[in-house]
Each structure stands twice: as C-alpha cells, then as structure tokens.
Amino acid sequence: MSRRTALAFATSVLAASYALTAPPSQAQSTRDATLVQTGSDIPAKWQRPDADYDYTRQEVMIPMRDGVKLHTVILIPKGAHNLPLLLERTPYDAGGFSKESVPHLRDAVWTANREWVDDGYILVYQDIRGKYGSKGDYVMTRPPVGPLNPSKTDDTTDAWDTVDWLVKNVKQGNGKVGMIGSSYDGWTVTMALLGPHPALKVAAPESPMIDGWMGDDWFHYGAFRQVNLDYFTGQTTKTGKGENVARTGADDYQAFLDAGSAGNWAERNGFKQLGFWNRLSSHPAYDAFWQGQALDKFVAAKPSSVPTMWLQGLWDQEDMYGAVVTWEALRAKGMSNNHLVMGPWAHSQVNGKAETLGPLKWKGDTAADFRRDVLIPFFNTYLKDRAPAEPLAPVMIYNASDNRWDKFADWPATKALTPLYLQADNGLAFQPAAAGEDSYVSDPAKPVPFLAPPMSFSERSRWVSWLLQDQRFVSTRTDVLSWQTPVLTSPVTVQGAPFADIFAKTSGTDGDFVVKIIDVYPATVAEQPEMGGYQLPVSMDIFRGRYRQSFEHPTPIPAGEVQEYKFRLPTMNYVFKPGHRIMVQIQSSLFPLYDRNPQSYVDNIFFAKPADYRKATVAIQRGTAGASAVLLPVVQTSTAIKSAAR
Template sequence: MLAALGLAACAVGAPVPEAIAQPRKSAAPSNPDSPLIAAEIKDDDVEIAAALREHYTKYEYRVPVRDGVRLFTTVYIPKDASRTYPMLMLRTPYGAIAHYGVDHFPDGSERGLRGYRNYIREGYILVSQDVRGRYMSEGTFVEMRPHVIAKTKGAIDESTDTYDSIDWLVKNVPSNNGKVGLWGVSYPGFYAAAGMIDAHPALKAVSPQAPISDSFTGDDIFHNGAFFAANTIGFAAAFGKARPKPVKTSAHDWEGLDYEGADIYDFYLALGPLSNVNARHFENKIASWNDIVQHNVRDDFWKASDPRPHYKNVKPAVMTVGGWFDAEDLFGALETYRAVERQSPGTTNTLVMGPWRHGGWWYMDGDKLGDVSFGAKTGNFYRDHIEFPFFQRHLKGKQVPPPPEAWVFETGANVWQRYASWPPPEAKPTFLAFHTGGKLSAAAVGASEDLAGFDAYISDPAKPVPYRDRLEDRVNENYMIEDQRFASRRPDVLTYSSGVLEGDVTLAGPIEADLWVSTTGTDADFIVKLVDVYPQDFPDPSPNPTGVRMGGYQQLVRGEVIRGKFRNSLEKPEPFKPGEPARVRFSIPDAFHTFRSGHRILVQVQSSWFPLVDRNPQTFTDIFRANQADFRAATHRIYRTPQMPSGIKVGLMRGKLQ
C-alpha cells in the first residue's frame, strides 16, 4: 500500500486552535495567479519535503461528524495568506506514516511525496484524514462500510463522513476558496468514490484511483469466486489486527505472517487447506478473515459492500485512474468508470489507464515495469499533464483543455491515445478460437481438424502451477507483465499460438474467455492468459543487470481466473458432472495492447496459479472448510469442435488476424 504524504491524520484537541481561527497576514502579498513557490521543485522526495516545510504550516484537528464521532484530520496550509487556496483531501485507513504532531513534517524518506510536487508548488491546502475507527479517529471501523440509502436520523456511512468533514473544513480552515478535491489510491480510492455519492456542494472534483469495488467478483479478495490467497492472508494478518481506538501508532505496524525465510510457494503449500489459517496463525482473532470464511459466495455481505450501484446523479467531475498491470484493483478502476458512465451520464467522467502497477502512477517514473520498457516516463507525464490539470481546472478555474473521455496508454506501441469513449467503437468483437496442434486463429474450427476434438492435461493440487518463475517471501506485483515461458514448458498448461504476425494487431477493450470443458472431478479452476510472444531477435536491454533474454520473451498482457463451480452464478455454485462437457464463460479485464509485426499472440490455459490463487481441491466443497483428503488430481479437457469451440473474444481495433 502507498506510503504517501499524510495518508492519514494525527491530532490535537477538538477545539480549533486560535492560531488559525483567523486568516493570517502575508508580509508580501503575492499574485494570486502565480504559483505559491516561484522556483521549480525537482521531482525529488527530499526537495519536495523541504519545500513543504518552508512554505506550509501543519495543523491537526478532530473534525466532528453528525453522530458525534470526531475524525482526526491533518491540514497543511500555505503560509502566504494573501490569497485563497483549494483543498486537496485524502481519506485513508492506513495511518499517518509516523508523522504525528504538528512539528513532524515528512523528511523525504516517504514513498509518494512526488505525487504532491505540483500541488505544493502551485498552492493547495493539503488535507488527510483517518477514516472512522482507524488510528487516531474515533468510532468503529467497518471494512468497506456499506452505503446507507434511506438514512434515518444519525445514520452514517462513508458518504456522510465525507460530507460532514468537508462542511467543517470549508467553514473553519482559513485561506480556503470553498472548493475541495478528493482523491485516493486503492482503499483510499474506495473512500474517494464513496465521497462523490450525495456529495457536498464544495466537492468539485474526485479522482478514485484503483478503487476497490466488488471484492468477490474482481477486486483483491476473489476473482470470479476464486480466492486470492497469498495477498489476502498476508494483508489480513497485518491490517486486520484489532487496535484500540484512538491510538497513536505507526501506520506501518505491518507485522503479519512470519514466513521464516521460506519461499511463499513452499510456505502456502506447507500450510495445507485454508482451514489451517486460523488453527496455525490467526487463532480466530482476525475479524476480516472470519468474515471471508463465513461468506464463501457472493451473498448480501459482499453485495452490500459494493459501492457501484450508488453512483447515481454524481455532481463532481470524476477522473478514475488505473494501471493496466495493477495486480490488485484493475477491475475496480474499469468498473467504477463504467458505473458512473451508466448511472450519471451528465457527469464529467474520465478514464485514465496507464502502464503501471498498483499506485505506480503516483510515485514512479513509469518508464518500465519489470523487464518491459515503455520508452517514456509515463508516471511523470500523468502527474504533470493529466491529473494536475484536472484539479487545476475544477478547483482553481484554470483555463486548461478538458481531458478526453478516455486517456489510455497503448502498450506494445507505447503511446498515449485519446478517445471519446471506452472501449473505442472501432474495436470489433472477434473470436480467437483454439485449433488442433495448439494453433490460435480467428477462423472457425473445421469439422475435420481433429477427431479427438479436445486437449487434456492433469491438474494436481500437490504440484500447482506457480504464478511466476521467480518467487520471494511475498507476492511480486510485477507478475502482471512478466515472462510466461516457464508456464509454457509445463505439461499442465495448454498453449495456443497465432502465426508470426505480418503487421501490427491492436486489441482494445474487454476480453471474454469462452471455454467448453470437462473434468474427472466435480470442480476446477480455469486460468486464461493473453500473452505477447517477442521475436527471437528482440534486443536485450542495455545495461542488462538482471541478464534477461528478451528474444522469445512471453509477456503477460492479461490473465484472469474463474472457480468453475461459479460458472453459472456467483451466488449459487454448482458442481461439474464428471466427464460431461460444460460451458465456462467469464470476463477478463480490458486490455489495450498492440502485438507488433513479427510477434505472436499466445493464449495459455491452466488450472492453478499458486499461491496467488489458493488451490482448488477439484472436489465440490467449501474451500475454507476443506480437508486434505478433498484435494485430488483430476484430468481436464478443453474442447475445440464446431459444436463446442473454445477461445477468447477480443476487441480487434487495428490489423488483421488469420
């Protein structure tokens, strides 16, 4: 999670300090149209921290909300009081990153100060707040607190807490111009999105970035019912600890599981069934884990925490941001944009997607990820030319061009593109079918291709396919773009490849896996991966400190999983009938990628992705209560006949597929 400036608030007493009860006077009134800081600030955390300390004063408050709870809020205000400034607000559950007390400023060691550089120089009031029940804020914390539609007197949710906080801030913080912007990445992205529901009139612009939305369908915890084990268990072990409230403690009190130096593949394999998590590690003390165990289908618990149905009549301008290689909340970014577009058609609604991992746009150069180069500092471009002008336009009234509806980075070709809608209407639905001999083609499956009409593999839970070739003691976020040659070499991974492309082929928009399968078991996972295969003469990077061989590199473009028992409904799982073909269809998050001339398009199909995803026992059972005897090897078939064609549906934007 991001460790940016002021990711939460720390505090003093409830009354407004006398020092800021009245506007302060500047010794030398400044030009309100000029930046607060005349000199350029280097894109360097230490220099940014020094500029903040020199030009801002820090204050801390307990902000009262409608039910009497007080929320700890940190406010950095420019010392120059000759003009007014908009407020840029962050609401977070992650704490103050050790910056407690009005005398404690960031020192530049924090990851994420770079995202504030433009706002500090231009002159913004910077606000951060601990959400209800976290760290120094009062009240009870609720994971992904459900939105309350019909509010009785005293009813609260994240929307009301945001409304009440903004109302207090615009009335009590001096030198503010009455306009507020709200932003956040990941969990704070959820709070930003919640704040735009029934928004305060002063809230003019909101940027949910990698916001969590539906945790059972595609964000963080489950994907299409498949449990994302390593990330969820590791996160729950730290974040889920009960803490007395309010409490001044380090936000990075993230002592979770002790892997004892083990590779996480070996650690989770040795853990055995998920029923051992409480027995060996959590001791029933982690409430969020117990909720997950209790709600093993998409029931009302998960539906209530999904904020998307409530993005109706959104008033502030919205810019939703995501990364094409975000290992946590790619789904949330795309689906938040779509939900606002569908339910608030009159709202300024922009989608930004770049070649980033989770939160990378806020603090990274963005010129490369893992072994793959993008040819330019895309993170810097985003911060300077996309996000900053958005807030300048809506909070300061600057005459900057409005953003396009969709500002998206085309990977492969490595270029920013602008579109009036997403996906672009030029992207035509095209089915890429699996053929005999491991071929992938837009041509229909022929009747006489192969009498067998299927490909088969044995999936053994005792020997699951690893999610990456290089494992450590935690999930590596770069897996979303890494080389898949190791997987292609396994007998329990099927590969289907196009021929060498004679010209560029660009795919844009949603992807759908459409498989006809059978299994000797009663349940099975199916993972489908879209891969870009580089030509053998692709140049290695220079310098090449890791010694990577880019010739023949199999870059993961997109991958997704479904737990087979949820193939027809996430609410009502059903077993497979052994040996009987069944259709399995599921959505794969959007991509925008150009497969260059001389490359190949590859699709991989497998049934484990460990320990990113927990092992399916391959028997129809509650995964959280399964025992070791439930885990059995099974043979899976992928059919490819005219009556049962398997493949993926993509949006063909440019180029020709054979």
C-alpha cells in the same frame, strides 16, 4: 619552600576544599535554584519555532455527526489565500503522509504530492474511523448505510462532515475541495461520491476497491487471493499498523501448500479473532454480503454530478477491476462528467515514478508527466476555474506496444468481439477449428506457481511486476497448455476487454480456469536483447468453475460433461506487432496467490479437508463439441482520436 610557606599553602587548600563541600548559604541556594529540577522535563505544550518553515502543520480532531472525532492533518502553505483543498481519507496513518520537522513543504510530502505543492494546494489527510489517531470503530471497507450497516454513519457521511468542517474552518481555503486516493483510499473517494458535499468539486479514485469478490482485492470470480491474509492482520489486529503473519520458512509456495486450505492456514494463525476474516470466510459465494457493498452498483444507482477521473493501472496486481467497470456503469447512465484513464502502471504506481514496469521501458516518467500535464489541470478546472490547455478526452489509455498515450471519444473502441480459436497442434487462428480436444492433469499437490518458487509475498519487487512475468517459466509444464498463432505478418490491434470462452470437461466436480493472453516476442530483439522470445502477459484472470451458471448460487460441475466457462478478462489497448505471435495459455491453478481448488465439490472451499483435494483430467474442447476461443475486441484501424508520446 620554607616550612612557614608550606604550612600557609596547605591551610589555603583546606579552606578551599571546605568551601566546595560546605552547605551553601541561603543566598547561594536562591542563586542556584535552576540546578535542581523538581517537575517534568517535558513542557506542557511544546511550540516549535517555525520562522524558517514555509508552511504550517495543523493536527485537529474533526467531529462527525455522531460525535466521533477523526484525526486530521492539514498542511497550509505560509501566506496561503484562497487556495483549494486536496483531501485524502486513509486507513494508512494520516500522520505518516508527511514528515514532521522538515522546513519545506515540498520536502515533507510524498513524491506524488510535490506537484500539488508547486501548484498551490492545501493538503489534508485524515485517518478513517478507528484507525491510528481517529476515534470510533474500524470496519474494513465499511459498507454504505443500509442492510449491511445499520448505523447512521459510513465513509459517505464522514466525508461530508469532514468537507463541511474544512470549508468552514480553514480560512486560507477558497471553499472548494477535491478528493483523491488510491486503493483503499480510492474506496473512500468513491464512497464520498454517493452523497457528495456541495463543496466537493472534483474527484479521482485511483485503483479503487470497488467489488472485492468480482475482481478487486479479495477474490477474482470466486478464487480467493491468499496474499491478503497478511493484509488482514496488518489492518485489523491493531488500531495502528499490525504485523504480517509470522513465517517459519522463506518460501510462501511451500508454506501455503503445507497448510492445506486457506481457512486452515488462517485459523491456525489466530484469524478467528478477526471479524472481517470471519465474515469473508462465511461468504465464499457472491451473495447479499458482497452484492451489498459492490460500489459500482451504488454509484450507478445514484450518479454523482461531481466531475471524476477513474484511474487504473494496466498491470495493477491488486485492484484491476473497479475503476473501469464503475466508469462503464456511469457511462451507461449517460454521465459525461466522468473520465477513464488507464496507464502503464502497477498498483498505485501513478503516485510514484513510472519510467519502467518490469522489463518494459517507457518514454520518460509516465506517472509524473501524467500528474503534471493531465491530473492537476483536471483538478484546477474545477478548483481554480483554470481552463486546461486542451479539453480532456473522455478516455485515455496507454498503448504499451507503441509506447504512447491514446485518447478515445468512447470505450471500448469496438463493440464487436472477434473469436481467436484454439486449434489442433497448439495452433491459434481466427478461423474455426476442427473438432478435437487437448487435455492435462491438474494435481492440487503440485499447483502451477504464479511466480517461480521460492517466493515470498513480502518480496515487493517481484510482487509489483508479477503480471508481466515471462511465462516461459511454466510453459513447459504438462499441466499448462499453450496455443499460438503463426508469426504475424500484419499488426493486430485490440482495444477493449477480451473474454475467455472456454468449453471443457473435467473428471472432477469443481475446478479453476486460468486464461492468459500473451504477446510472444521474436527470438531476437536488437533494441533489448533480454526480450528475445519473451512471453509477455497482456491480459489474464482466473475463474472458479462452480460459478459458471451463477455467481450467487454455485453448483457442482457434472464430471465428464462439457461445460462452458465464459468470463471477462482485463482491459487491453495493445498492438501485437508483425514478427510477434499471439499466445493463449490455460491452466487450473495460480498458486499461492490464489487458493487451490480441491477439484471435488465442497460447500466452502475455505475449509476443504485434505481428502477433498484430488487430481482431475481437464480436456479443453475445440471445434463442434465446443469452439474454445478468446474473444478479442479487434479493430482494423485505431479509433484513437489523438495519440501522444511522452
């Protein structure tokens, strides 16, 4: 390159560099204004393109009669016209019941709602007062308006106002609403039935929280369920989802044992800040606080004309009590528009997959089949004027031993109860026993576990199936007594709720009684070898001895005197087959699921002191001093009006 050429090249490079760095002209500034952002990058209102969506998602704040607005999510299929609405009211985040930014409604909703989408429903989810997106104050299972709730609103009025708004404002609807929900959401369905809106045409409370003291979440016959302490922080420490109580170890058996009483565990973890804990722990007995929110009594006092299906799991580890006793209360009132369904499910499993439960295997997905073939047709009868293929039986209860659904015209199948007596030498028979007793030492320092330690309440797989746990893991403990029949040569069919009728004396002044009815499998099972010798619980519960005379007014147990402890056990529809045995087990703790009884009488067990916890010798009576037995609703032949295997 010549010197002149090189100079010209350098000059052009400098000119170009100057052009890049020099201030732009006014014209250039106007032309490139989009390069500078002076406001927020977030638009005032984002409108998601939804051309490819087969539904619309609306989030609205529905006003209640007192002005409080409740966050509500409405999912409407595109092109919807004259469709019914399915409403669920929840404390568990209505926004999380469906995924956003998912183009197809069937993909957006939970498993249990896909069949509803397929059948053509508008789905509505609402946060109850004070939770997640809703305004107002949250009160755990807010009692009905009355002595325990001096306001003018409750979940009955809120459901009425919500249904009223929906039928007036969702133009794609047909003016008919059904309600559904499990557990706490089952509570909200039941509350809606206490004063239903005329547009509420059908309802299904699934494992509803009905009576938290007698047999649902908080207590069972006065024994406190410590698993719920984490639930209290999850529900009442935040408007949204709170956290479980922090643990310093991985074994809840040891953690709760080290803490002493349930009250000590709770209050050292800050529970005095929580209103519901303070109310609950101040009312350990079945006083006006609990009686004033037992919904079976309210429902029976004011029966609804809304057709209702009461749903329950046979091995529901959380809400075993409410649905069946409420159905029974309504049946006693002559209400024929109520149906009872009990499936082979754990808590809320009706809304998921149910091909198995613990070690038991069913013929297909019992939950999906039920939703498709029974539940949705039941709703369609009243929301779409579409008659089902066959009338729904008053009662449907799964027969786990025969692996089929049984249908009944009435329930229980028999009113008679047949005593199965405890015998000498750990025997069990339908004949009265000779006089005698069997004893054990119950030591609060070494309580009987409900699951083999180490265990954690957060282990969901163990929690959902604990009621089916093979009881051989405790059967050799010296503080667990077992009685069993000889090997059965003919089937024993039990249809109804058994009762424990235990006569016992104790060296203490208080004590708990856990009674289990167990199906003992043969030593070998060719079809499922792991079931050989399995001790399968089919009905069990716990009873706090101080309430043997009155649930409302506890009294000390007179030490050394025989007392009767009689209480209802969970409902059964079960066949003990030839080659099996029937077993009864009795013990005095089921820890750490239930708090320990100190076995010396104190006014409030929540706040028992370390010195209150004492060993006690418990003697179970046989024969003339007290004919201890389990009372079974045995039927000679099944009273099922129709049976079906799926």
